[in-house]
Amino acid sequence: MDGTLPQRPAAVGGATAASIRIVNLALQGGGAHGAFAWGVLDRLLENAGRIAIEGISATSAGAMNAACVAYGMAEGGPERARAVLERFWMRISDSAAMSPLQPSWIDRLQANWGLQWSPSYLAFDLVTRLFSPYEFNPFNLNPLRDVLERTVDFAVLRDAPCPVKLFLSATNVRTGRVKVFEKGELSADAVLASACLPFLFHAVEIGGEAYWDGGYMGNPAIFPLIYGCESRDVVVVHINPTMRAEVPRTARDILNRVNEISFNSSLMREMRAIQFVTDLIDQGRVPDGKLKRMLVHAIAADEVMGRLGVNSKLNADRAFLCELRDAGRRHAALWLDANWADLGERSTTDLRAAYL
Numbered sequence: 001m002d003g004t005l006p007q008r009p010a011a012v013g014g015a016t017a018a019s020i021r022i023v024n025l026a027l028q029g030g031g032a033h034g035a036f037a038w039g040v041l042d043r044l045l046e047n048a049g050r051i052a053i054e055g056i057s058a059t060s061a062g063a064m065n066a067a068c069v070a071y072g073m074a075e076g077g078p079e080r081a082r083a084v085l086e087r088f089w090m091r092i093s094d095s096a097a098m099s100p101l102q103p104s105w106i107d108r109l110q111a112n113w114g115l116q117w118s119p120s121y122l123a124f125d126l127v128t129r130l131f132s133p134y135e136f137n138p139f140n141l142n143p144l145r146d147v148l149e150r151t152v153d154f155a156v157l158r159d160a161p162c163p164v165k166l167f168l169s170a171t172n173v174r175t176g177r178v179k180v181f182e183k184g185e186l187s188a189d190a191v192l193a194s195a196c197l198p199f200l201f202h203a204v205e206i207g208g209e210a211y212w213d214g215g216y217m218g219n220p221a222i223f224p225l226i227y228g229c230e231s232r233d234v235v236v237v238h239i240n241p242t243m244r245a246e247v248p249r250t251a252r253d254i255l256n257r258v259n260e261i262s263f264n265s266s267l268m269r270e271m272r273a274i275q276f277v278t279d280l281i282d283q284g285r286v287p288d289g290k291l292k293r294m295l296v297h298a299i300a301a302d303e304v305m306g307r308l309g310v311n312s313k314l315n316a317d318r319a320f321l322c323e324l325r326d327a328g329r330r331h332a333a334l335w336l337d338a339n340w341a342d343l344g345e346r347s348t349t350d351l352r353a354a355y356l
Contacts (some may be wrong), residue, residue, distance in 0.1 A: 039328020042330020
């Protein structure tokens, strides 16, 4: 990689091709909280005259968003991608509404805003602590599979030309290593492997290997964007808060914070490596062009996501998903207005302050 940018896409909506900034996206997982990233993506796709996506590295709910975007782009461009995203999340909501586990409106209120005594969630939490998914879900029922296969034609992602490169991360159960699924390997199984929470679903077996949620080893992985894409700009869309002002006191809040820290740890390590390489370049300790200088940006809403209870990650109520989508759109719009001119020029995130 010499750090040169890929050929710019054709002009969109009257904009000149030279005015379009090309970026890569890194999408975190977080269950229903992934609807925030849906909103971010919707806003970025709406601004196709200003910004274009070269590659997406994604995990869990981020992998589902990424598959929808890439499929829509392959089928008909940014507007088609927006429509596919909306269809996917509405189908998620419809599927959940038919589930006997769908909570009452009181439970939803408690779940969304972090109150502790949601009866449905407490019952579900108890079952998943006492029994494995091989016991309470012996037939490995997963409504996400049907929604994915109805929404995305994975043969198109594998075989047809696609303007967006996909890198979907899962965790190999036996080795503990990250597995990155790329173009020729893309399937509903690959996405479900990336989103496989081990206390809810059986491990997803692909090619004789078993996989769990990619968040354990890459949430999301940045290295595929460094080595597999030309654009130096990486926009991380945060779902899991990196900072919390208060120390958790209850058992559930402690477990939630442990999970947040665990699911952010791989990203922290990669950002430390990126900062190390940046320092070497700045100090002139490597030949010019030998290493690729990465430009890092972030879209986050800790003030929104930090208020949500851990149980809300399982809440697919339509009003809740749309609320998160709208928050994502607002934050993406603010980020674009503040940082668009810096894309391709400099990082807009202080890696030391944010990650080190």
